[in-house]
Amino acid sequence: xxxxxxxxNLGMGAVIAPIVPVALVSCTKSNDNPDITPSxxxxxxxxxxxxxxxxxxxxxxxxNIVGNRKGVALRINxxxxxxxxNCTALEGALVDLWHCDAAGxxxxxxxxxxxxxxxxxxxxxxxxxxxxxxxxxxxxxPGWYPGRAPHLHLEILDRSGKSLxxxxxxxxxxxxxxxxxxxxxxxxxxxxxxxxxxxxxxxxQNMADAVSGNxxxxxxxxxxxxxxx
Numbered sequence: 001x002x003x004x005x006x007x008x009n010l011g012m013g014a015v016i017a018p019i020v021p022v023a024l025v026s027c028t029k030s031n032d033n034p035d036i037t038p039s040x041x042x043x044x045x046x047x048x049x050x051x052x053x054x055x056x057x058x059x060x061x062x063x064n065i066v067g068n069r070k071g072v073a074l075r076i077n078x079x080x081x082x083x084x085x086n087c088t089a090l091e092g093a094l095v096d097l098w099h100c101d102a103a104g105x106x107x108x109x110x111x112x113x114x115x116x117x118x119x120x121x122x123x124x125x126x127x128x129x130x131x132x133x134x135x136x137x138x139x140x141x142p143g144w145y146p147g148r149a150p151h152l153h154l155e156i157l158d159r160s161g162k163s164l165x166x167x168x169x170x171x172x173x174x175x176x177x178x179x180x181x182x183x184x185x186x187x188x189x190x191x192x193x194x195x196x197x198x199x200x201x202x203x204x205q206n207m208a209d210a211v212s213g214n215x216x217x218x219x220x221x222x223x224x225x226x227x228x229x
Contacts, residue, residue: 041081041083041086041087041226042083042226043083043165043226043227043228044165044167044205044225044226044227045167045201045202045205045206046165046166046167047166047167047168047198047202047206048166048168048198049153049155049166050153050168051109052098052100052106052108052109053098053153053155054096054098054108054124054126054153054155055108056121057094057096057124057125057126057155058126059121060121060124060125060126061125061126061127061128062125062126062127063125063127063136063137063138064125064137064138064139065097065122065123065124065125065137065138065139066122066123066138066139066140067107067120067121067122067123068120068122069101069102069122069123069140070102070140070184071101071102071140071141071143071184071185072140072141072179072182072184072185072215072218072219073138073139073140073141073217073218073219074138074139074140074141074142074218074219074220074221075136075137075138075139075218075219075220075221076097076136076137076138076139076152076221076223077134077135077136077220077221077222077223078095078097078134078135078136078137078154078222078223078224078225079129079132079133079134079222079223079224079225080093080095080129080133080134080135080156080224080225080226080227081133081224081225081226081227082226082227082228082229083226083227083228084228084229085229087226088133089129089131089132089133089134090129090133090227090229091129091130091131091132091133092128092129092158092159093128093129093133093156093157093158093159093164093227094126094127094128094156094157094158094159094161095126095127095128095129095135095154095155095156096124096125096126096154096155096156096157097124097125097126097127097137097139097152097153097154098123098124098125098152098153099123099139099142099151099152099153100123100142100143100144100145101122101123101140101142101143102140102141102142102143102184102185102186103143103185103186104143104144104145104186105117106123107120107121107122107123107124108120108121108124113145123139123140123142125137141176141179141219143180143185143186144176144180144186144189144190144191146190146191147190147191148191148196148198149170149171149173149189149191149192149193149195149196149199150170150171150176150189151168151169151170151171151196151198151206152168152169152221153166153168154166154167154168154169154225155167156225156227158229164227164228164229165225165227167206167225168198168199168206169206169207169208169221169223170193170196170199170203170206170207170208171193171207171208171211171221172207172208172211173189173192173193175211175219176189178214178215179215179219182215193207208221208222208223209222209223209224210222
């Protein structure tokens with residue numbers, strides 16, 4: 001079954017955007033990537049894992065992390081690079097990803113906005129980077145909850161399970177506003193990216209590199225993450 005038919009069968013109400021390969025970028029200066037310079041080949045900013053970190057990532061090795069959640073489709077394409085090797089692709093890294101649902105709830109925890117989800121495991125998963133340092137996740141656009149701008153949580157680990165980076169990814173506000181105006185979301189967020197305490201000193205580095213698509217067909221997010229190995 002092709003991916004579009006698969007996602008339709010999930011009943012998400014949106015077709016997942018097609019896979020957009022993440023181009024590998026060297027650490028040489030480029031007009032297309034003006035921030036990627038020898039001095040810019042730096043480790044991505046470290047952020048808190050948040051109050052609801054992933055608990056059993058080894059049990060959730062999967063590309064599709066939607067579970068029974070509804071929302072605008074989102075494909076997340078990530079590339080992991082090694083700053084100790086001129087920002088070349090890092091193969092074999094473990095990437096754990098988690099985020100809240102359209103209403104702002106996290107799975108695996110109680111005391112959420114809509115109650116307890118301790119027995120649920122939606123919107124959490126693990127993938128291993130390929131030879132190009134890439135992983136992809138099929139998900140939905142996250143919602144928001146009071147005091148935080150829309151975001152994704154990530155942890156990158158080496159093959160042995162040693163943590164290399166815990167970070168978060170921010171979304172362009174114009175895209176978030178369009179998504180939150182659709183059915184199933186709860187309207188505009190109450191905290192902007194610049195008001196968010198997590199992104200205060202690193203918003204430019206936390207921001208998704210690109211988010212393309214629309215609310216009907218879904219969005220594709222791309223982001224390069226850099227670790228020191």
